[in-house]
Amino acid sequence: MGFFRKKEKEKLKNKEKKESLDYEQAKEEYLNTILNVSKSRSNWVSAAILSLFITLLSILGVFYFGMRSTVIPYFFEIDRNGTVHKLTVGEYEKQYVPEEALITLTLKEFIENSRWISTDEVVQNNFVEKAFNYSSPKVIQKLKSIYAQEELTKLIKNGVTRDILIETVTKADETLYNARWTETIYNENGNIINQIGKFGNFNIQIIKPKNTAEMKKNPLGITIVDFNISTNTK
Structure with missing residues (x-):
């Protein structure tokens, strides 16, 4: 009988020990679960804060660049062969000065456009408009006066x-x-009814365009600010 009682006590003791071990394991698993949830929550909070910070930086960047000029002008020269020379991006007033060849070409175009006469009114208006694009207000008035005198x-x-x-x-x-x-x-x-030799003095200045409309008309700012023309009949 004593032997059986001893066995029962050992079984009971082992059972209690097992229950205690199961409890500790369950407790440990529970604590680990709580800890993992806490860590996960902390990670999500950190990620949310980081995302918010990045968003704020992006918004500030948009405002910053929005306050600056949204158009970066670029200027380049193209010769008669189609070759691009002196490409300049931004900072037009500091970096770009037209070469003499380009100024000379512009003056030739001004003389041709202001003196040509076409019987096609559309073509003639284009000539006059192009001449005005390179002209100061004073020169425009001079041209209008000449056109009126010539009828x-x-x-x-x-x-x-x-x-x-x-x-x-x-x-x-x-x-x-x-x-x-x-x-x-x-x-x-x-039929040719007359040939006339002309000589002209032209005062030219580089005047930076002040707005988009002026930039479309004369992007390089090569402007005839005054002129005088004399005539020698051949």
Whole structure:
């Protein structure tokens, strides 16, 4: 009997020990679960704070760049062969100064556009508009006065046309250029009725465009600010 009682006590003791061990394991698992949840929550909070910080930085960046110029101008020269020269991005007023060849070309275009006469009113208006694009307000008024004296509208209605042949363009000093050209005048039948030699002095300045409209008309700012033309009949 004593042997069986001893066995029962050992079983009871082992059972209690096992229950105690199971309790400790369950307790440990519970604590680990709570700890993992806490760590997970902490990680999510950290991630949320980091995301919020990045979002704030992005918003500040948008505002910062929005306050700056949203257009970065770029300027380049293209020669008659289509080759690009002197590409300049941004800081136009500090970095870009047109070369003499480009200024000379612009002056030639101004002379041609301001002196050509076409019987096509659309073409003629394009000539005048292009000439005005390179002109200061003073020069525009001078051109209008010349057109009025020549009775340009009447010449066009009578079928008179005028062709321009530029002979030379030279630089006299820092802003002054001289040009020589021949104007050939035709009647409505296409016959030459007169040829006139011209000599002109042109004062040219580089005036930076002040707004988008001016930039579209004259992006390089090469501007004729004054001129005088003399005539020699051939």
